[in-house]
Amino acid sequence: MEGFEVRVSNTKKGKGLFATKQFNEGDVILSEEPLVSCQFAWNAAYRYLACDHCMRPLETPEQNVRRLSAKPDIVLPHSNCFETDLLNITSCNQCGILYCSEECKDVSYEKYHRVLCYIQSETQHPANVLLETWKQIHYPPETANIMLLVRILAYIQQHSDPESAAATIKQFCHRTVNEDAELVHKLLGDEFSSQISTLREMTANVISGEYIQEFLTPEGFCSLMALVGTNGQGIGTSPLALWVNSVSNLTMSDDEKQQLHMFIDKLYQYVEEESGQFLNTEGSGLFLLQSACNHSCAPNAESSFPYGNHRIELKAIKTIMPGEEIYISYLDECALQRSRHSRQKELAENYLFVCWCERCVAASSEPDCSSEEEMSEEEEDADD
Incomplete structure (x- = not known):
C-alpha cells in the first residue's frame, strides 16, 4: 500500500x-x-436504472436528463464528448437483475449474489418483504439501506474463508452495546425497538448460516445496523454530471461557454422542478481503507466518485507530509461552515464523538452559536 498505512491514531479515535x-x-x-455496495431502496423505486453491482447508471446523459426533467424533447449539445457504454449491459440468467457488464455480473455472483438470487417480481419473497418494510420505516432521503446489510451477510456466507470475512466486518464494529443502540435509535426513529426486532427476523428469513448467526442475534444485528449507519459511505453516480464535467472542459469561445453554462443552469432548473432531491443514482458502500479516515472540521483530503460507478477516490486538498494523519470531513460543506457548537452537536448526534480537531480546539473561545443557528435550532426543537 504505497503512500499510506492504517495504524492506531493518537486522537483517541481508534485507527486512522x-x-x-x-x-x-x-x-x-x-x-x-x-x-x-447497494443502491438505496427508494432510489431504485424511482426508476434509477443502475448496475446492481457497481451502481453505474444504465442510461445515457440525454436519457437521464429527459427522464429527470420529464421533457422528452431535450437534446444535449456535444453529446459525443461523453460516451456512455451501454452495449455491454447484461443480466443474471436466473433472476434477470441488470449489470453494466459481464465482469460486474461475475464479481457479484462470486461475492454475494449466489445466495441472494431471487425473482424481483415475486412480492412475497422474503427479500422483497424486507425491502418493502424498510421503505416504510426509512423514507427518503435515505442514509442507509437494509440490503447493504444483507449483502454484507452474503459476502461472509459466500467467502472462501468465512471466518476471515467475518473478522474483516468486525473491524468496523468497535462501539459499546449502548452506543450501537443509540445510533440505531437515531437511524430508525422513536419506534426503533420494535422496528429493529422486525427487521432482524425478516433478515433471518432472507439469509442464514453458520458463520453469520452471531450477526443475527439481537446484539449482533444492532451492531451491524450501527455499522451500516455510520460506516456506509454514500455513493452518487450521474450521467448528467459526467456529461457536464466533460463538456465544460471543451475548448470553445467565451460566448459559446456562456451559452453552454446558461443551458446547463436551465437543465438543472428543469430537473429540480420535476425530480427534486432525486438527482443522482444514490446508494452506499462499505470501504475498507477509506473508512479508516477520521474526521476533521479542517480536512486535508476529500472523497469523490469520478469513475461513474462505486469506485471511490481519495484526494489531498492540501499538502500532507509523511507521518501526518489523513482526515476527511464527515459533515457536508454547509455544516462545515457553521460554528464549532453546531458542528460538534451534529457529530455527537450522528457519530457519538466530540470533535477535538485543530479547528475546534482553536475555536473553543468562540460563541457557542450564531443568532441564525440559534433560530434554526429553536425551529428544530419545535418540530420535534
Whole structure:
C-alpha cells in the first residue's frame, strides 16, 4: 500500500489513515472499490436504472436528463464528448437483475449474489418483504439501506474463508452495546425497538448460516445496523454530471461557454422542478481503507466518485507530509461552515464523538452559536 498505512491514531479515535510519503494538493491518495455496495431502496423505486453491482447508471446523459426533467424533447449539445457504454449491459440468467457488464455480473455472483438470487417480481419473497418494510420505516432521503446489510451477510456466507470475512466486518464494529443502540435509535426513529426486532427476523428469513448467526442475534444485528449507519459511505453516480464535467472542459469561445453554462443552469432548473432531491443514482458502500479516515472540521483530503460507478477516490486538498494523519470531513460543506457548537452537536448526534480537531480546539473561545443557528435550532426543537 504505497503512500499510506492504517495504524492506531493518537486522537483517541481508534485507527486512522496516515501518510507515509508527501501528498500535494490534488494528488490521489488511494482509489478503492467497496467490499459491497447497494443502491438505496427508494432510489431504485424511482426508476434509477443502475448496475446492481457497481451502481453505474444504465442510461445515457440525454436519457437521464429527459427522464429527470420529464421533457422528452431535450437534446444535449456535444453529446459525443461523453460516451456512455451501454452495449455491454447484461443480466443474471436466473433472476434477470441488470449489470453494466459481464465482469460486474461475475464479481457479484462470486461475492454475494449466489445466495441472494431471487425473482424481483415475486412480492412475497422474503427479500422483497424486507425491502418493502424498510421503505416504510426509512423514507427518503435515505442514509442507509437494509440490503447493504444483507449483502454484507452474503459476502461472509459466500467467502472462501468465512471466518476471515467475518473478522474483516468486525473491524468496523468497535462501539459499546449502548452506543450501537443509540445510533440505531437515531437511524430508525422513536419506534426503533420494535422496528429493529422486525427487521432482524425478516433478515433471518432472507439469509442464514453458520458463520453469520452471531450477526443475527439481537446484539449482533444492532451492531451491524450501527455499522451500516455510520460506516456506509454514500455513493452518487450521474450521467448528467459526467456529461457536464466533460463538456465544460471543451475548448470553445467565451460566448459559446456562456451559452453552454446558461443551458446547463436551465437543465438543472428543469430537473429540480420535476425530480427534486432525486438527482443522482444514490446508494452506499462499505470501504475498507477509506473508512479508516477520521474526521476533521479542517480536512486535508476529500472523497469523490469520478469513475461513474462505486469506485471511490481519495484526494489531498492540501499538502500532507509523511507521518501526518489523513482526515476527511464527515459533515457536508454547509455544516462545515457553521460554528464549532453546531458542528460538534451534529457529530455527537450522528457519530457519538466530540470533535477535538485543530479547528475546534482553536475555536473553543468562540460563541457557542450564531443568532441564525440559534433560530434554526429553536425551529428544530419545535418540530420535534
